[in-house]
Amino acid sequence: MLATKLIDGKARADRLLADIAAAAASLRGGPGIVPGLCAVLVGRDPASEVYVRSKGKAATATGIASFQHVLPETTSEAELLALIATLNADDQVDGILVQLPLPKHIDPQRVIDAIDPAKDVDGFHAQNVGHLWSGGRALVPCTPYGCLMLLRDALPSLAGAEAIVLGRSNIVGKPMAALLLSENCTVTLVHSRSRDIPAILRRADILVAAVGRPQFVCGDWLKPGVVIIDIGINRVEVAGGKPKLVGDVAFAEAQGIAAAITPVPGGVGPMTIACLLRNTLIAACRRRGRAVPEI
Helix, strand or coil: CCCCCCHHHHHHHHHHHHHHEEEEEEEEHCCCCCEEEEEEEECCCCCHHHHHHHHHHHHHHHCCEEEEEEEEEEEEHHHHHHHHHHHCCCCCEEEEEEECCCCCCCCCCHHHHHHHHCCCCCCCCHHHHHHHCCCCCCCCCCHEEEEHHHHHHHHHCCCEEEEECCCCCCCCHHHHHHHHHHHHCCCEEEECCCCCHHHHHHHCCCECCCCCCCCCCHHHHCCCCCEEEEECCCCCCCCCCEEEECEEECCCHCCCCCCCCCCCCCEEEHHHHHHHHHHHHHHHHCCCCCCCCCC
């Protein structure tokens, strides 16, 4: 039986945030550049409000200027697009984040397409998606890039590893596959129409689970020695107690089989915010023709 190592996403995020703070201080002290991140929230979704506040606090702590626009649920698509046009033209704003989900009367793709790709710190604009897949200079989606950083720390090399990505969303699964391909992994995307999912997962040297189903992946679906990045954050009811958060992998069953695994919470989540601020810093440097720090 293996001794399964916990991959500490919070500790890795703290190191990344320290590097971002040092780079931001260097930009302020030399050329007088203050990177700016603007979050736009439409409606009063409680989870989104908490997330936006967390991003704002982290930005301020690292020396990045934080701006917010909180709009009512009744905001029209035209009004939101007009705000984005204003932010695109604002030189103080290097990164624009429109918090999803949006109200049903607003088309999220139209909103994403309206953001200046150079300020698209979520990495969702078609131009950034294309650059990611073609090996160009992209702003990369934050959660997948955070996962890649954790994998680079956990493994001496990713080249040649058989990597299985469970979930094919545009936000996580597809960009994760592109990043793993760029590391010379052999990549399989598994989704709801895949046949014999357990058999496919048993081949994985690296498993990235992003399917959004609590404890979906059982222990006997895992290859001994697999490294698991569990992106799932699922709230489940506990008899006689408070609901708890669990991942997409049955964590207890993975113990002794996996070589390493991210916990939920405390694994991927902290890396997402840190990588958002990393993207903001990169955007600030690129927009001004300055060298991007190695972070």
